[in-house]
Amino acid sequence: MPSTFTLQSLALRNLKRKPLRTLVLITSIGLLVSAFVFVLSFVRRVDSAVRTASDRLGADVIVVPSGSRGAAEDILLENRVKSFYMDKSLIDRVRQIKGVDALTSQTYLVSITGQCCDVPETVVVAFNQDTDFIIKPWLQKAIGRPLHKGEAIVGSESSLNISLGLTEVDSHLFGNMFKMVGVLEKTGSGLDTAIFIDESNIDDILRKGKTSLKKDQISIIFVKVKKGVDPSKVAGDIGDSIVEVNAVARKDIGRNILGTLKELNRIFFVTVVLASILSIFLVWAVFSAITNERAWEIGIMRAVGAREVHVSRLFLFEVISIGVAGSIVGVACGTAVAVMLAKNFMLLKKVSTDLALVERAVIALISLLAGTGICVAGALFPIRRLKKMEPLLAIRKD
Amino acid sequence: MAQIELAEIEKIFRVGDQTITAVSATSLAIEKGDFVSIVGHSGSGKTTLLSMIGGIISPTSGKVLFEGNDIFSLNDDALSSYRNLKVGFMFQFASLLPVLTAQENLLLPGLFGPAGRAADWKKAAELLDTVGLGEKIHAYPSQLSGGQQRRVAIARALMNDPELILADEPTGDLDEETENEIMDLLRSYNRENNSTFVFITHNRDLASHAKRQLMMHHGSIREQ
Ligand SMILES: Nc1ncnc2c1ncn2[C@@H]1O[C@H](COP(=O)(O)OP(=O)(O)OP(=O)(O)O)[C@@H](O)[C@H]1O
Ligand SMILES: [Mg+2]
Numbered sequence: 001m002p003s004t005f006t007l008q009s010l011a012l013r014n015l016k017r018k019p020l021r022t023l024v025l026i027t028s029i030g031l032l033v034s035a036f037v038f039v040l041s042f043v044r045r046v047d048s049a050v051r052t053a054s055d056r057l058g059a060d061v062i063v064v065p066s067g068s069r070g071a072a073e074d075i076l077l078e079n080r081v082k083s084f085y086m087d088k089s090l091i092d093r094v095r096q097i098k099g100v101d102a103l104t105s106q107t108y109l110v111s112i113t114g115q116c117c118d119v120p121e122t123v124v125v126a127f128n129q130d131t132d133f134i135i136k137p138w139l140q141k142a143i144g145r146p147l148h149k150g151e152a153i154v155g156s157e158s159s160l161n162i163s164l165g166l167t168e169v170d171s172h173l174f175g176n177m178f179k180m181v182g183v184l185e186k187t188g189s190g191l192d193t194a195i196f197i198d199e200s201n202i203d204d205i206l207r208k209g210k211t212s213l214k215k216d217q218i219s220i221i222f223v224k225v226k227k228g229v230d231p232s233k234v235a236g237d238i239g240d241s242i243v244e245v246n247a248v249a250r251k252d253i254g255r256n257i258l259g260t261l262k263e264l265n266r267i268f269f270v271t272v273v274l275a276s277i278l279s280i281f282l283v284w285a286v287f288s289a290i291t292n293e294r295a296w297e298i299g300i301m302r303a304v305g306a307r308e309v310h311v312s313r314l315f316l317f318e319v320i321s322i323g324v325a326g327s328i329v330g331v332a333c334g335t336a337v338a339v340m341l342a343k344n345f346m347l348l349k350k351v352s353t354d355l356a357l358v359e360r361a362v363i364a365l366i367s368l369l370a371g372t373g374i375c376v377a378g379a380l381f382p383i384r385r386l387k388k389m390e391p392l393l394a395i396r397k398d
Numbered sequence: 399m400a401q402i403e404l405a406e407i408e409k410i411f412r413v414g415d416q417t418i419t420a421v422s423a424t425s426l427a428i429e430k431g432d433f434v435s436i437v438g439h440s441g442s443g444k445t446t447l448l449s450m451i452g453g454i455i456s457p458t459s460g461k462v463l464f465e466g467n468d469i470f471s472l473n474d475d476a477l478s479s480y481r482n483l484k485v486g487f488m489f490q491f492a493s494l495l496p497v498l499t500a501q502e503n504l505l506l507p508g509l510f511g512p513a514g515r516a517a518d519w520k521k522a523a524e525l526l527d528t529v530g531l532g533e534k535i536h537a538y539p540s541q542l543s544g545g546q547q548r549r550v551a552i553a554r555a556l557m558n559d560p561e562l563i564l565a566d567e568p569t570g571d572l573d574e575e576t577e578n579e580i581m582d583l584l585r586s587y588n589r590e591n592n593s594t595f596v597f598i599t600h601n602r603d604l605a606s607h608a609k610r611q612l613m614m615h616h617g618s619i620r621e622q
């Protein structure tokens with residue numbers, strides 16, 4: 001005896017009756033859910049990328065020339081190539097501010113592209129190895145010793161590194177030869193695409209005159225504050241007492257970028273909400289047609305004893321099957337698209353840190369619930385109308 | 399107390415601003431075990447009346463009492479289980495679910511009954527055999543003739559051992575021989591189970607064999 005006759009199997013058989021319609025619904029929900037997955041991945045990814053980048057910075061406050069805050073964030077978080085300078089004497093003035101514990105400076109040089117034998121355009125970071133606490137931990141891991149004059153080390157994603165695929169290759173920078181002695185581990189910040197050299201090389205570079213940098217200039221000061229002191233307060237004090245600079249506490253670094261991304265997120269959000277509403281209408285329209293078509297069958301079922309709850313259950317099985325199937329397709333496609341686009345999307349590429357598996361799983365789960373929920377929401381009204389109909393009227397409806 | 403009592407029931411349909419009185423102020427008592435025929439012109443309200451007794455459409459006014467209880471004052475669960483357990487309804491029109499086999503159509507009421515599942519496959523097969531469809535238990539409605547579909551529906555109405563069988567032209571599209579067989583079956587079911595049998599027919603001859611004969615005219619009923 002066949003024993004697979006239940007309300008569920010009845011629902012599945014009903015779905016198979018109109019395979020095309022079922023497929024169209026599954027595809028639509030699939031598209032919607034892939035949009036969910038993509039948007040959620042994007043939002044999550046951008047958010048965590050900016051956060052790790054600023055968290056790993058190793059400084060409580062950054063100090064840059066007035067008006068260069070955006071440029072500094074671009075370098076630190078997005079790996080853009082920018083340069084800005086201020087006078088070296090500002091280091092001592094920052095040191096005077098109450099709450100400052102340690103500080104170090106870096107100078108950003110933009111290597112010039114298009115000339116024979118120069119490396120592709122990259123930010124070259126000259127740092128002071130006596131005071132440094134930003135690069136040191138990474139340097140330690142990479143080569144276990146300080147950099148000597150004439151040596152350089154590259155970030156893990158440095159274009160040089162990628163295009164050569166090798167480390168110990170001599171390279172021209174500003175007309176000087178540098179020996180590449182190592183690659184830094186991935187930091188998830190702007191450091192990943194830079195090239196690092198010791199500050200002592202600057203004199204030689206200045207002599208060749210291939211940069212806009214002048215003598216005794218630096219780009220940025222990193223500050224560590226004393227224990228228990230609020231970095232925001234120190235940043236405020238620095239900004240107030242030294243007009244030539246902007247000071248930004250770590251937690252505010254990337255606020256501009258985050259702001260821009262939040263706008264983007266908002267656009268995504270509105271798009272996804274509109275798509276969801278559209279999908280609810282679609283499911284509603286399709287299920288209105290389905291419930292109309294099958295009204296007489298439901299009338300018969302009611303006449304032989306089906307309760308309202310049986311009618312609900314039957315259609316909910318159908319709609320949830322569609323929702324779950326569509327959502328699974330959507331999660332698969334959406335994840336693929338998110339991963340693929342992440343490789344080509346400039347913004348994501350620049351701030352990229354990959355999402356953890358758990359995060360992906362959570363996103364998949366949320367999207368699955370949303371996709372299924374939307375199906376149920378769309379079908380609820382037609383189902384309700386049908387189950388409230390008197391059996392004879394449902395049977396005679398045509 | 400009569401098994402069924404209709405107290406001044408009336409059914410008015412509204413179509414746009416038109417009203418159609420399908421059944422007008424009708425009172426009637428049917429005793430348990432009765433064998434009742436209803437005849438009447440097309441559109442005289444027979445199906446509407448039978449449907450109100452079966453609890454599948456509510457009267458505009460008046461009451462339908464089954465063993466003294468007003469069935470339309472019951473909640474959905476109770477009214478559904480009245481339809482499921484007390485009544486076997488044979489429809490005038492096609493009433494088999496197309497995605498279910500003949501046997502599964504018989505098991506459909508079981509899905510909604512106290513067991514909550516299709517259980518009695520053997521009984522379904524036997525009932526189909528009694529209506530002459532022993533060979534067709536796995537056939538889908540689309541693979542059956544009109545008369546065969548009708549017989550499946552008849553068998554389904556008997557699945558839950560109803561106390562009250564309501565049949566709307568049960569033998570409408572059957573040949574005379576099959577019609578007689580089916581009527582014999584229903585008559586013996588009525589006798590053996592002391593269940594009540596109310597059927598609508600256009601066949602005067604069939605009607606005259608009933609213990610009690612009713613006639614409907616413009617929504618009103620009268621004894622013959
Ligand atoms: N849902 C409805 N809406 C409007 N009018 C209806 C509806 N159902 C039935 N009627 C009308 O009610 C009247 C009685 O219909 P009913 O089906 O009870 O007749 P009947 O005696 O069973 O006819 P037949 O012998 O042709 O089956 C008819 O005039 C019909 O047009
Ligand atoms: Mg009729």
